[in-house]
Amino acid sequence: MAADTVTTTEGHHPDPDVMRKTAMWAFLGSEVLFFGSLITTFLLYRTRIGDGPGPADIFDVPFTSISSFVLLMSSLTMVLAHHAAGRRDWRRMRVWLVATSLLGIVFLSGQAFEFTEFVHEGLTVSTSPFGSSFYLLTSFHGAHVAIGVLMLLATALMSWAGKLRPGEGMNVEAVGLYWHFVDIVWIVIFTVVYLLQV
Amino acid sequence: MATLTAGTPALTEGPVRRGLWAWITTTDHKRIGILYGITAIFFFVVGGVEALLIRLQLATPNGEVLSADAYNQMFTMHATTMVFLVVMPLAAAFANYFLPLQLGARDVAFPRLNSLSYWIFFFGGMFLTVSFFVGGAPDGGWFGYAPLSTQVDEVVRMDYWALGLQILGVASIASSVNFITTVLTMRAPGMTLMRMPVFSWMTLVVAFLLLFSLPMVAVGLFQVFFDRNLGTLFFDAAGGGDPVLWQHLFWLFGHPEVYVLILPAMGIVSEVLPTFSRKPLFGRTFVIFSGIAIGFMGFGVWAHHMFTTGLGPVAEAAFALTTMFIAVPTGVKIFNWLGTIWGGSVRFNSSMLFALGFIALFVVGGLSGVTHSIVPADSQQHDSYYVVAHFHYVLFGGAIFGIFSGIYYWFPKVTGRLLGEVLGKWNFWLMFIGMNLTFAPMHMLGLNGMPRRTYRYGEGLGFDLWNLVATVGSLILAFGVLLFLVNAFRSYRRGAEAGPDPWDGRTLEWTTSSPPPEHNFDRVPTVEAEDDFWHRKYAEDAEGRAVPRTDVVEVADGPEEDIHLPSPSFYPVLSAFGMFVTLMGLVYVPWGIVASAAGIVITLWGLFGWSMEPLVKEGH
């Protein structure tokens, strides 16, 4: 409503989208430190393999590369969803949101498969500090992806139910920020955990 | 949409809601602030009783008031309670209530998230406290050093602690995000960052400190919890883990946390001293920037808690230097406060006495803090009563005195009534004398070789006299706090009417009624200067002296307009309750998993209902 009265009170009726974006940026700043601590723990412990298998024994880099690629692609579909939202093409936006979440689910399935394999090969959370820190880092990332999938689906559902009104609830942009962040973090994790095995 | 009538802006809210349900579902930042305050005062009494039991046990050599087990629970819970359930939420109470008022805003950025923060804090506090009644409270120290904290359950009960701190951290991160967004996007027109009141500034700095420090301890707490319950090896030396990692993660949070506790008090004092000296804060920009500097440097000094851990002389030397130099911005603030009083017209009311007491006591804590940076000397002081003396001068003499100053200062705004001055002064002097009698002797005890966290001491070590003095002091201190409670209760019922501006205040919260209306301001103020309200009342004469304005100041405040206040919501409290159930289940894995699953369902139900519910409901 108050759009016409804003002239004298500029800044007092802030755009709810700007507020949510600000909040999301602040939250992601916090997340950087969270993943930073997890990655630091892993770097400290990655050579402490005790009697269990080490990185070179169990990692299947080609497999994880493919699931990483899937997750990267989901950033693309997220951009498309955001783009569609910008054009107020709600139907297409929902399609891309669902596509993004499906890619996220594929990634999570890959992670579940990978964990099962590793356990079979003798790496559990209590095998070695390497095992403890590997599972802690990657499963917390997986939990973030899972929460992202829930947020994407909820956003699509709300849009479908006509509840996604501008200025209320989650918006596509904030969810997108979160999703891209989770992707970027994975690139770091993939590099540090899987590629840097020297 | 209602039509405007002159002078009374149309509200989309009905009349003020009453009753318990209205408080539980409230999204009004002022009510949430009051809830924070009352809950924190309750925990202040709980933590105080724990402290008194500790002091009674130590009054004489080989005391028999508490068993070793009970004593270990008491000091663990005393610290955990005072840090996470008293000082932080008291600061949050002021921040909730006064940040929007000082910024000229109608609420915080996310009112329902604000309610969620409070209820997570509330249930987190209950979760920690309930442990006393279900087999014993946490007893591994508030700092939970691994691998003691990861020993099996019968040895140390630390699951309640690990999960409780985790969930309180979630509440703090949520409110930090909220406050940061509020400050960055909701300031009144003309309220530039540099015109922002110092208390609001310190709230912003604290929000950033929490945002960046909590995630590090969160990771550590997960590691402790998993070491205890899943058999991970993070801190198990025999399995290849390193206990020192926990110390890094804990103190990377723990030291910024010290500034989280003290900066709000510094902000309060920076409001109180100018008001009761009738002068602007001396070197305001310096004070703000030194606060920011403390915030940044606070992340670079954590290892001074680890000078006996064995970091090696190079690291010890480096952290000695950073620790010394964080004293500089702190010292700057003290001199600026002195400069504020200097040449003023100082009123000795209770609020001002607590602010002056804050400076007097904080100087002691600051100086003893510098002695910790002298690594060799710290190797004697570390984990001795000297350290206990130091941080009580900072956290009791500093944080609590600052907060009490704030309570006497803002109570009239919140309740519409002044806190009694006679009892107020008794309150101050008893606390001031009691505090010094309690904590000053602890310097001596520590230097004479008494370690912390010991439930008894033998005769002939020379600890008897000072321990007895400290216990007597703690009783005086407790009596002072009791007088405060009496005073607050009496004043709330029959205190003198305050009016909107009892102190001739300087900042925007004094422009609105006491207590403020639900929408805070009838018209959104337009800010034209630092201490804007003061400048609406006073001009300066040729010599720069304050003279009351005779002219009417033309201010371009916002127009009367429709005000959409957030509707009450049941979903935040429901979500928080779901988290509480989840945690209770996690303590009792494996069978507790069922409860946890139920808790997760409740939480998701709450969050789903929340996202489907409009912020402002139709039909109001």
Place this chain on the structure above:
Amino acid sequence: MPDPSEPRSTRRGVALVALTVLLALGAAACSTELPQNSLNPAGPEARKIDDLWWLVFWIAVVIFVLVESALIYAAFRFRRRRNSDDRVRQVHGNTRLEVLWTIIPVVILAIIAVPTLSTIFDLRREPGPEENALEINVIGHQWWWEFEYPEYGIETANELHIPEDRTVYLSLTSADVIHSFWVPQLNGKRDAVPGRVNHLTIIADEPGTYLGQCAEFCGLAHADMRHRVYAHTADDFDAWVAEQQEPAFEPQEGLAGQGWQIFEIVCTACHNVRGTSAQVTRTMTADDGGVTRGFAVSLAPDLTHFGSRTTFGGASFENTADHLRAWLANPADLKPMTPELNDPAEGRILGMPNFGLEADEIDALISLLETWQ
């Protein structure tokens, strides 16, 4: 607004005077001969710390007096006068002054930093071969200390014997949780961290007894985890070592012989007695600045020369027959412990269990322990 009332301001002054008196009393307490006093150093390492402390202390006292006086003066001098018109000058700041009081602390701190840094490196130096340092391994346990003398092949518990005037270089580690070794009169404290080795140098100027106790919270009986250092003249120390190197024996006759029969059944699961069949240790490793060191660790205090000790139970109880009787009847009555949680296979020992010994069995055991001088 009520006027500032003079009596209250005066009371404030009185309180500060009282505080000063208290601090003066405190200063007086520094000089008294307390057995665990960091301000009464008895060796060069502790003295270096003490010298540094007093330097910083007096600087701090000067700052304290200046700032608190300025505060009291300003509050009094500028208190609101009766009938004041409150028209005070609105001073917003003074950049020159503010820069000045930023620089002054920097300069003071820089002055303190110099001796601090040099003392840090001095105290942390490794003794050279010319110092002929006595090396001792210190292993923390819940809740007692194990002292190994690799040079002499002997081991004690809770009581550390050293020669006067000789550099003693301690290697500290822990068998369970983090402990901290602290003898305030000889040096600052140093943590015993599981999986790591830390070092501490102690030197005693003169023969004497120096008390200390664990300074890092280590669980239930942290308060009762004490230790003491006995410094001897070189000759006395050599005599003590020779005595300790003697193995114990298994008495076959008399009360002590009965005691041994009980001991063999009840006590040898945890206690070592050199020269007898009581032999139980476990091995562990710890990182000493990048080098992995192995330690043979006892499960419970070595009792080879128990009779020669002045204390037991974490140096918390005098070694008398009465105390021993109470201890053997139920150890947890004297010192809080949770032996029901012991798991020797996991290396977890949390105290001595109550074995339900009869009075005559206890007398026999006491007789045995007194035999092992």
